[in-house]
Amino acid sequence: MKNEGVYSRPQMVVANIGGLITGMNNDFNDLRGMKVTRRQVEVKYLDAVNFPNGNPDADPSIEAVSFYVVEAMSEETADQVQYELSTPIDADKAVIPGRTILADVCQWQYRGDGCMYAGGPVANDKDEPTSDPKADRCSHRLSGCRLRFPRPNPLPISCFPGSSKVG
Template sequence: MGINADVQKLEVGSVVELFELDASNIGGIVQRFHGYNQSSPIWWKGQQYDPWAIEAEGFEQTGEGEQPTPTLRVGNIVEQEDGTSLVGIISALCLVLDDLVGARLVVRRTLGKYLDARNFPEGNPTASPDEQLPDEIWIVQQKTAETREFVEFELSSALDFSGQMLPGRQIIAGVCGWLTKGGYRGTYCGYTGSRMFDIQGNPVSDPTLDRCSGLISDCKKRFGEYEVINFGGFPSADRIRG
């Protein structure tokens, strides 16, 4: 029994919600955090999610064409190692990165019993990196409020951001649709290999530099030039004439 069976039970268990803010496409870095009232990080799939003051609203899924615009309120004060408070940490980030517009927020959900063993003093025999609900991907649309205590952002669905309408996918010639549906190395992409390349297609050995441009050439580099690939685009779409 996995997470899909668990969520159908009357008593689901402890659902754990984790956030990944990827600002690498706008000149920033990838940051991972959780909003629970604990001072320690949460480890999931070998990645560290640090504690942060977060209020998330409106993260609902819908089968309608028009997608919701949730809000993410993030604490603007961080406590430093010496015990002092640093005010305006998110405001400073907004100044440098144009209010984080265009950054990608990935919401990940699993159950507590599947978290990495290092979260538990005695280990976790039920830990499983494969047991999770599908990732939700959102794009920072605009900053809507800013105070000394918090900064609030409005998000849009990655589906809306790319002009995609449910239930189908937007037909784009030569660009992989999995970048906005699950992301690179996500459920739909399916790539789990060791070959890594940066956004320009150059070989790299550092996992933090591993990025996919969405081009079919990048897909072939990873899966193999003459192997079956899982390209999520429509290479022949630009050949169709009305």
């Protein structure tokens, strides 16, 4: 998968009744960095009160939610103010992935932060059983984690098994 280019930058227009938004812009740096949540509900799911004959399909909980951050104020008049929005990822200048995605290599330190294993010795770094605490090592593979967290326990592993190549 390849993603190049910039994210969309939607515009948001707000009524500037009585200069309220102008005052907020002056006090809060044109609202830069403020979070905006957009909730979209399809017409067919709107409450029954919005239709003369009711709406048997009404379910306003079926919604599409988008999150944005105010990037800049692009226009201000006595009647309205327009802002340019960006996605939180774009606004943070985040780079994805934040770490390397490996299908079968755990990046946690054995018995350290993230690993959460605190039991007795289980296996060496080749997943061979051992009861010797000095030989107890993790292979940093899915198999090594499963030895320490048998089914049905969830694996606290720091790898991405679904990212392996297919075929």
